[in-house]
Amino acid sequence: MPEPMVLIRGLYKIFGPRAAKVLPMVLDGMGKQELLDSHGCVLGLRDINMSVPRHFIQVVMGLSGSGKSTLLRHINRLIAPTAGEIVVDGLDVSTMDDPTLREFRRHRASMVFQRFALLPHRTVRDNIGFGLRIQGLESAEVERRASRWIERVGLEDFADRYPGELSGGMQQRVGLGRALATDPDILLMDEAFSALDPLIRYDMQNMLIDLQKELKKTIVFITHDLEEALRIGDNITILRDGGVVQQGTAQEIVLTPADDYVADFVKDVNRGKVIRVESIMKPATECADTPAIPVGTRLERAALALSEATSDRGTVTGRDGKALGSISQLDLLSAMVRRKQPAN
Amino acid sequence: MASKAWWIEFPQMERESLVALRKALDGAYREFSRSYGELIETFFEPLLRFLVWFERILLSAPWWVVLLAVCAFAFLASRSWKIVAGTIVAFLLIGYFGMWEDTMSTMSMIAVCTLLSIVLGVPIGILMSRSDRTQAVVTPLLDVMQTMPAFVYLIPVVMLLGIGKVPGLIAVVIYAVPPVIRLTNLGIRLVDREVLEASDAFGASGWQRLVGVQIPLAFPTIMAGVNQTIMMALAMVVIASMIGVQGLGQPVLRSITNQYFTLGLLNGLAIVALAIVFDRVSQAYGKRLQLQYKQPHHA
Numbered sequence: 001m002p003e004p005m006v007l008i009r010g011l012y013k014i015f016g017p018r019a020a021k022v023l024p025m026v027l028d029g030m031g032k033q034e035l036l037d038s039h040g041c042v043l044g045l046r047d048i049n050m051s052v053p054r055h056f057i058q059v060v061m062g063l064s065g066s067g068k069s070t071l072l073r074h075i076n077r078l079i080a081p082t083a084g085e086i087v088v089d090g091l092d093v094s095t096m097d098d099p100t101l102r103e104f105r106r107h108r109a110s111m112v113f114q115r116f117a118l119l120p121h122r123t124v125r126d127n128i129g130f131g132l133r134i135q136g137l138e139s140a141e142v143e144r145r146a147s148r149w150i151e152r153v154g155l156e157d158f159a160d161r162y163p164g165e166l167s168g169g170m171q172q173r174v175g176l177g178r179a180l181a182t183d184p185d186i187l188l189m190d191e192a193f194s195a196l197d198p199l200i201r202y203d204m205q206n207m208l209i210d211l212q213k214e215l216k217k218t219i220v221f222i223t224h225d226l227e228e229a230l231r232i233g234d235n236i237t238i239l240r241d242g243g244v245v246q247q248g249t250a251q252e253i254v255l256t257p258a259d260d261y262v263a264d265f266v267k268d269v270n271r272g273k274v275i276r277v278e279s280i281m282k283p284a285t286e287c288a289d290t291p292a293i294p295v296g297t298r299l300e301r302a303a304l305a306l307s308e309a310t311s312d313r314g315t316v317t318g319r320d321g322k323a324l325g326s327i328s329q330l331d332l333l334s335a336m337v338r339r340k341q342p343a344n
Numbered sequence: 345m346a347s348k349a350w351w352i353e354f355p356q357m358e359r360e361s362l363v364a365l366r367k368a369l370d371g372a373y374r375e376f377s378r379s380y381g382e383l384i385e386t387f388f389e390p391l392l393r394f395l396v397w398f399e400r401i402l403l404s405a406p407w408w409v410v411l412l413a414v415c416a417f418a419f420l421a422s423r424s425w426k427i428v429a430g431t432i433v434a435f436l437l438i439g440y441f442g443m444w445e446d447t448m449s450t451m452s453m454i455a456v457c458t459l460l461s462i463v464l465g466v467p468i469g470i471l472m473s474r475s476d477r478t479q480a481v482v483t484p485l486l487d488v489m490q491t492m493p494a495f496v497y498l499i500p501v502v503m504l505l506g507i508g509k510v511p512g513l514i515a516v517v518i519y520a521v522p523p524v525i526r527l528t529n530l531g532i533r534l535v536d537r538e539v540l541e542a543s544d545a546f547g548a549s550g551w552q553r554l555v556g557v558q559i560p561l562a563f564p565t566i567m568a569g570v571n572q573t574i575m576m577a578l579a580m581v582v583i584a585s586m587i588g589v590q591g592l593g594q595p596v597l598r599s600i601t602n603q604y605f606t607l608g609l610l611n612g613l614a615i616v617a618l619a620i621v622f623d624r625v626s627q628a629y630g631k632r633l634q635l636q637y638k639q640p641h642h643a
Contacts, residue, residue: 076545078541078544078545101547102547102548102549103547104547105544105545105546105547106546106547107547109545110545110546111542111545111546113538113541113542115538117536117538117539117541117542118539118542119539119556119557119560119561120539120561121560121561121563130543130546131546131547133556134543134546134547134548134552134556135547178546182546188545
């Protein structure tokens, strides 16, 4: 496991005028509703512990009001914590003074917003160069770096248009270009694709996945869309009412949901696209002449491979080509349709 | 004085004390203006010089040069030939009816007042937008400035500075500056929160945020305020003529005292014509700015 890029420890956020005063009560376990009724404070986040490995896409998922956007805004301290630590690449964000924090935001962490938040009076070119200009670079340099990103997000023909003239998907490409132009280590994406049509959203997800292969940023991605979370997340954290319900890979969450809440979330997921063959294979028995299916293949893909080979069984092979186990069409089928009971 | 019971007649202050109060206040102010009047006059000296210089330019330049300059200005701001044509017609009629010089005086007065209002009003509006407390203090002051009859605040200004251009200028600015302040405040407060959050997220300093995001996004609203200010300054011109401001107000004043109906009407119409020109030009400018980034294919 690579060393964590973002480390969050014991993070609490209470909204309200007397946040610090009521903190001990929350630490003692006072609930959200009780806190609101007795003190008029809103419990935004409670006891978040999270670690995001370098170069990972970490998805934070939850319904609206679960605190996911609040959590994201703690990483660049757009919202200040009531208690707890946020350490990014060894730097404690929660205790930075203002100039350091500004430098941190200018160079280390960029953000992409749900409703784009572009400057309506500036062209695409100027919007993409926004962060660079704030860094204080000279115009020529801003221009040079921005034009590279205009190209990279595919907006060469629209560089001199205004955001209002672009479609939603194109606007978000501007947002993504603006965020990447400052060459940050961390990309914070707040429901970045949620406002887009399904097809456009799918394209943008692909674009992000492609960019990530090349750029290897550490990305924290907020979404309420499970399909999206499973598709792009290396790791997924599920939030509910300001607390973490479950953390793990897509497969772990689908196969062993921590509670009914998560189970309910994942019940309609296309399991064939999430679960990988090694988690359902049977111990290797000798079955020569069956198609080899590499470790990591998802069930749907495996089923397709088997049916194309008109074979009932397949051999799961490791990276070295050795047989690790076997699977049958029946195993695949039942794993894709069956719902496991929650783990506890 | 067999006074009536207090529930029948309002129990008012003793007549003598009221007079004493007025005398005391007037005396104190007179004392103040005697000792500081000159100082304040020197303070406003550069303003007066600028005003005189600007008026002289407008008056000494050949009429067609001024007309050309006005048309160029109108076109640059509005990009509309219709407005330019209207401007030409308005100015030709004004000139033909013999009101050219007064109009030039009024125009220079309006221009300087508007500039001064912007220079004073925009920063105050910005301060107001940054704190609710400032807003709570300034708003009632603006209400007073706008509702207090203009004649009332002419009195202390005249006591302090006498009769002339500068007191007129001050009176006009007091009357005309509130819309710029109000709409600057409003415009900045209405700037999209998400865009502000974005500028914070990219590490913008307070100044970068103000100059790069807040003011540009509030600009159309601020322009609406400037437009209002120009209109109010024009309306104030007639009243300011009572304390010696030259321009279209003077003949109006004369026609009131001498019952010259036609003279009053013509000069009144000239003020209306100026108002329409200024209004259309500044509104078209504001609208053009808004269109630039709100609707496609207008960039």
